[in-house]
Amino acid sequence: MTTIIETKNLCKTFKDSAQEVHAVENVSLNIAEGEFTAIVGPSGSGKTTLLNLIGGLDNATSGKIVIDGQDISMLSEKQMTEFRLRNIGFIFQAYNLIPVLTAKENVSFVMDLQGRKKSETNARTRELLEAVGLSDRMDSRPAKLSGGQQQRVAVARALASKPKFILADEPNANLDSKSAQHLLEMMEKLNEQEKITFIFSTHDPRIMAKAKRIITLEDGKIVSDEYK
Amino acid sequence: MIINLAWKNIWRNKTRSFVIIGAIALGLFSGTYLSALMTGWVMDTVNADIKINLSHVQIHDSTFLQNSDIGAFFNKTAVEQQFASSNINGKMTCRLKLNGMLASANNAVGVTAKGIFKDTEMTVSDIATQIPDSFGVFLPDDARMPVVISEKTAEKLKVRLKSKIVFTFSDIHGNMQSLAFRVSGIFHTSNGLFDEANVFVRYNDIFPVTGLPDEAVHEAAVLLPDIETCALDFPKIKDLYPQLKVQDWKELNPMLSMSLQWTNLMSVIIISIFLFALTFGIINTMLMAVLERTRELGMLGAIGMSKRKIFSMIMLETVFLTFVGSIIGIILAVALLLPSLQNGLDLTPLIGNDFEDFGGFSSIVYPILNVEMILEIIGLVILAGILSAIYPARKALKLKALDAIRV
Ligand SMILES: Nc1ncnc2c1ncn2[C@@H]1O[C@H](COP(=O)(O)OP(=O)(O)O)[C@@H](O)[C@H]1O
C-alpha cells in the first residue's frame, strides 16, 4: 500500500504565560492508503492537536509532515487552504455544517469551491446523500436534522471533494450510541467498498473495536501502534 | 455560490438585518423625499418667477440696470426684427419701465409702471392670468386709461376696482408728469415683493407723456420653451445684441439660481450625514455578524474556502444589506411621492402662507424626482456599505480556522 501521510519527529508545543505544554511530542508515523485508523488516548493526550497538524490547520513547532509526497510546511497559508480543498476531507465533532444551507447545498458547497461542473456536482451530491441514507432529507437545513443525520451530511460533505483521506476528530462524541454505531458502520462500509482512508480520534471503546489500526497517545507521545 | 450563501446569511438574524435595512431605508426615504420636495419647491419658484416676472432672457440698455434711467432706452422695432430674423424659437415682448409714485386719495406708494403691449405681453408672461375671478380683467382694450395693480398695492392705497389713481414720474426732460388711471384689474402672485413693486399700464397710454422718441422701450423680455432650451439659446441671443445688456434668468435673479444649487448641496449634505452615521451602524452590525460566526468562518477555511472568498462573502453580505435597504427606501419615497407629482403637495397646514410674502415661495409643492440623483444616492450608499464592510471582513480573515473547530 502507498503511504499518503508521513510524519517525522512531529512536535507541537503550546507556550502559556508560565508553562510549556508539549501537546504532540516526537510523533513519527506513516499512514497508508485505505487505512481505517483510530487515534485514541485520554483527554488532553494530543489527539486533536495531531489531527490539526496533519490537516494543515496548525503549524508544527518542529518536525515534518509529508502528504502524498508534498511537505506541507512548505506551503503558504493560501496554498494550504487550496491543498485542503483538494486533498483532505474533514468531519468535526460538532458537525459544523453551514446552517443556512440545505443538506444538498452543504454537500455541493465544497465541489462548488473546487469549481466542478454543476451537472457533476449535482449528480455526486445526490449519490453521496443516498449513500449516507439521507436521500429524503436533501432539502432540509441542519437545524431540521438530528445530530446523527447532521453528522452523516458532514460525512457526505467530507467525501464530496474526493479527498485523499478523511480526518475526523471524535466524530461520535456528540451522538447517542445508536447514531454513533450507525455512523461508524457507514464509515466502515465506505472504507471497505470505496477504499476511503479514514483517520479518526475517539475514546469510545466500542468504536476503537472497529478500527483496523489503533494509535494510542499519552501526553503527546505514541505509546502503542497496533494493527488488527 | 458565494452570492447564494451571502444572501442567505443576511437573513439568519432577521431582526438585526431588518434594523439595519430599516435604518438605510428610512435614511434613503427621507433623503429622496426631502430632496424631491426641495427641488420641486425651488423649481416651482423658479418657474413661477420666470413665467410672471423674469422670463428666460431680458434685454436692456446697459446703463438702464444701474439707475433705471428713463433715457436708457432702445428701439423696439429694431430689436424685434433682429429677433424675428434669427432662428430662435421664442416669444418677445417690449416694455417701458417707469419709476414713480402711485397715489390714491388716501395714500401713495413707489412703484414701477410697466408700459406693455398686451398682445405680445400675454405670449411671454402669465401676469394676465394672476387676476382672480371678480377682480377685474387685464387692461381691456375698450377701457380708458386702465391700470392693473396688485392686491397689496390696492390695500395700501385703499382702492378697489374702478378706483381712480394717479401715477407721477419725471419725463426725459426731468419734468414731473402725472397721469390718472382707473383700476381695471387686481392681481395676486405668490411673489409678494413683485406684487408690491409693479403695476401694469398700456404702452400707448403712458408713452406720449414720456417725451421719448418713437418706439422707445426700456426692456425686451424673451420666453423660450423651457430652462434647458434657454441654456442653449441664451448665448445666441447675446450675440444678436452686442450693444445691449442681455441677461438670462440666472443673472437676473442670482438668489433664485443659487437656491437651486443650495438645494442640491443641502441634499448632498443631508445624505452625507446620514451615510456617515450609517457607516457606524453597518460596521457594528457586520462586526457582530462576523464575531458570532467565528466557528463557522473557521470551518469554511478548514474545508478549503479561500480567504479571498470569505472576504468577498462578507463584503457581499454588506452590499446586499445596503442594497435591499436602499431599494426599499427609494420605492417607499417614490410610492409616497407619486400621487403628489401630478397634484402637488399642499404644505399650507405645515408652513402657512407666510412664505408668499417672501420672494415667491408657493405653499403647494410639486415634487421633482431626479433619477440621476437617486442613482447617485444608491451608488453612495453602496459605496459607504463597501467601505464599512472592509473592517469586519478583514476581521473575519484574522480568525484562524483552527480556533473555530476546537470544541
Ligand atoms: N491552543 C492551545 N493553547 C494551549 N494549550 C493547548 C492548546 N490546544 C491544546 N492545548 C493543550 O495541549 C494538550 C493536548 O490537547 P488536545 O490535542 O486537545 O488533546 P485531546 O484532543 O487528546 O483531548 C492539552 O494539554 C491541551 O491543554
Ligand SMILES: [Mg+2]
Ligand atoms: Mg480533542
